[in-house]
Amino acid sequence: xxxIYIFNTLTGRKEPFEPLEKNRVKMYVCGxxxxxxxxxxxxxxxxxxDFVRKFLEYVGYDVRYVLNIxxxxxxxxxxARERGISSLDYAEEYTRRFLEDYLALKLRPPDxxxxxxxxxxxxxxxxxxxxxKNFAYTAPDGVYYRVKAFKGYGKLSKRSLEEMLVGARVxxxxxxxxxxxxxxWKAKKKEEDVCWxxxxxxxxxxxxxxxxxxxxxxxxxxxxxxxxGSDLIFPHHENEIAQSEALxxxxxxxxxxxxxxxxxxGEKMSKSLGNIIKIRDILRRYSPEVxxxxxxxxxxxxxxxxTEESLEEAKKTLDIVVRAYDxxxxxxxxxxxxxxxxxxxxxxxxxxxxxxxxxxVLDALSDDFNTREALKELxxxxxxxxxxxxxxxxxxxxVAFQLREFIGxxxxxxxxLEEKPISEEHEILARVIEEILxxxxxxxxxxxxxxxxxxxxxxxxxGIHVDDTRRGPVWRIIR
RNA sequence: GGCGGGGUGGCAGAGGGGCUAUGCGACGGGCUGCAGACCCGUUGAGCCGGGUUCGAGUCCCGGCCCCGCCUCCA
Numbered sequence: 001x002x003x004i005y006i007f008n009t010l011t012g013r014k015e016p017f018e019p020l021e022k023n024r025v026k027m028y029v030c031g032x033x034x035x036x037x038x039x040x041x042x043x044x045x046x047x048x049x050d051f052v053r054k055f056l057e058y059v060g061y062d063v064r065y066v067l068n069i070x071x072x073x074x075x076x077x078x079x080a081r082e083r084g085i086s087s088l089d090y091a092e093e094y095t096r097r098f099l100e101d102y103l104a105l106k107l108r109p110p111d112x113x114x115x116x117x118x119x120x121x122x123x124x125x126x127x128x129x130x131x132x133k134n135f136a137y138t139a140p141d142g143v144y145y146r147v148k149a150f151k152g153y154g155k156l157s158k159r160s161l162e163e164m165l166v167g168a169r170v171x172x173x174x175x176x177x178x179x180x181x182x183x184x185w186k187a188k189k190k191e192e193d194v195c196w197x198x199x200x201x202x203x204x205x206x207x208x209x210x211x212x213x214x215x216x217x218x219x220x221x222x223x224x225x226x227x228x229g230s231d232l233i234f235p236h237h238e239n240e241i242a243q244s245e246a247l248x249x250x251x252x253x254x255x256x257x258x259x260x261x262x263x264x265x266g267e268k269m270s271k272s273l274g275n276i277i278k279i280r281d282i283l284r285r286y287s288p289e290v291x292x293x294x295x296x297x298x299x300x301x302x303x304x305x306x307t308e309e310s311l312e313e314a315k316k317t318l319d320i321v322v323r324a325y326d327x328x329x330x331x332x333x334x335x336x337x338x339x340x341x342x343x344x345x346x347x348x349x350x351x352x353x354x355x356x357x358x359x360x361v362l363d364a365l366s367d368d369f370n371t372r373e374a375l376k377e378l379x380x381x382x383x384x385x386x387x388x389x390x391x392x393x394x395x396x397x398x399v400a401f402q403l404r405e406f407i408g409x410x411x412x413x414x415x416x417l418e419e420k421p422i423s424e425e426h427e428i429l430a431r432v433i434e435e436i437l438x439x440x441x442x443x444x445x446x447x448x449x450x451x452x453x454x455x456x457x458x459x460x461x462x463g464i465h466v467d468d469t470r471r472g473p474v475w476r477i478i479r
Numbered sequence: 480g481g482c483g484g485g486g487u488g489g490c491a492g493a494g495g496g497g498c499u500a501u502g503c504g505a506c507g508g509g510c511u512g513c514a515g516a517c518c519c520g521u522u523g524a525g526c527c528g529g530g531u532u533c534g535a536g537u538c539c540c541g542g543c544c545c546c547g548c549c550u551c552c553a
Contacts, residue, residue: 012483032553045553075551159549163481207551229553230483236552260484261547268547297502298492303484303546305491309503313491317502323516372493376501390517449512456514467516474516
């Protein structure tokens with residue numbers, strides 16, 4: 001197994017990855033607050049961590065993956081009020097919509113999708129323990145975390161308490177004893193419609209506590225990877241560490257991974273600029289595979305600037321892989337390779353190149369998940385393969401099969417190929433098309449171009465693209 | 480102001496002291512009935528100023544500029 005290196009925000013360095021348990025990885029990622037539909041920036045984070053999970057599994061780890069949903073918060077309450085429905089109904093609706101989007105992206109659901117509103121009792125217990133340990137105190141408007149009681153505060157975001165105070169626009173709140181303190185429990189305000197009873201009166205959880213509680217519940221006091229967008233480093237993850245470590249004496253997660261922000265044409269995505277791009281709108285125009293390729297084609301820590309053209313370009317580039325994969329499928333199902341079991345030298349070379357590609361891909365991915373570099377290798381191989389097909393250098397069924405399997409497996413790791421098993425239907429379709437193309441060849445032989453072109457055009461209308469190459473027509477399904 | 484990440488060819492975007500990144504594009508040519516695909520070639524780069532070195536996009540120092548976070552934020 002390759003050693004994996006991960007850039008850890010906590011230490012500010014790339015470090016060798018060693019999970020707590022030998023072959024197991026426990027990973028917690030901060031999901032959305034469901035006050036609106038998820039956008040392309042959220043999608044970047046989810047796509048990336050879905051990939052991390054698959055990659056870790058690919059190299060042999062057993063991964064337990066938790067992605068939380070925050071379904072109670074100020075913004076939800078406000079938005080619900082504007083719509084005139086209850087906060088819980090509102091959150092329910094957007095939770096459902098989030099799950100729809102998640103599945104539409106063809107991401108594998110995590111092992112657990114914990115929701116804050118389903119963990120209120122545990123949250124209350126957790127807060128009580130922090131009060132008992134004197135890391136928290138009650139006030140008329142809720143319960144606050146005593147930041148100065150936790151000496152490691154600031155270690156994740158690399159800032160000192162003084163820095164945070166200078167020029168910081170810290171929220172003033174009547175019950176706070178120190179401006180740096182943050183709410184663990186917010187007492188119900190009269191205009192708010194969602195609350196639970198607690199030893200400190202009715203109210204609701206503060207923003208950061210749910211992640212401490214839910215990660216501990218599902219992954220234990222200490223787990224391997226904690227992820228999220230880089231905007232969560234401060235204060236969310238900083239506070240999460242403060243909460244959890246105060247209780248257990250341990251940093252909750254050993255490796256903190258943060259995904260860079262996505263901008264829209266050079267500007268921050270924000271409600272006020274009105275440039276939020278919802279993932280469901282993108283998926284109306286591009287396949288989930290293209291979106292995933294687009295996201296993984298940039299290193300996860302780099303900021304990405306989303307533009308209209310960028311997805312179009314991603315689509316074109318991804319097509320290099322799709323084309324090779326489909327052409328191999330066509331070769332296999334078309335049947336004119338069944339005879340050949342001898343492997344030529346040229347084919348041997350191609351098979352060898354699989355090996356090299358695989359090594360380079362694993363090396364790239366092991367180096368802080370360099371998906372860009374890995375995809376480059378996949379593209380390079382795909383180009384070579386397609387070229388070999390066009391040059392009629394692939395003669396044997398076994399070679400075609402191995403190449404297809406390799407490209408398919410690798411693409412699956414990234415989730416960038418639509419699943420298209422070679423089914424019986426596919427084989428029948430292939431035979432039909434082959435027969436049609438044979439007829440067309442007859443017309444071409446006698447230079448009846450009108451009929452030949454008409455056939456080609458007809459197939460194109462039916463979604464079959466035909467290329468006339470040196471080895472004869474190569475067709476594939478376009479979408 | 481503090482913290483973090485950057486500045487690479489027309490665009491996107493890697494690597495990271497000497498070895499073609501890659502993709503999109505542009506230009507010329509080949510193949511081809513046409514279209515497409517494919518092939519060959521050309522084009523074109525490293526923010527600025529110093530330094531280290533036989534040699535620097537790549538390391539060091541100093542600038543300049545951009546972006547993010549520091550407030551709800553994936």
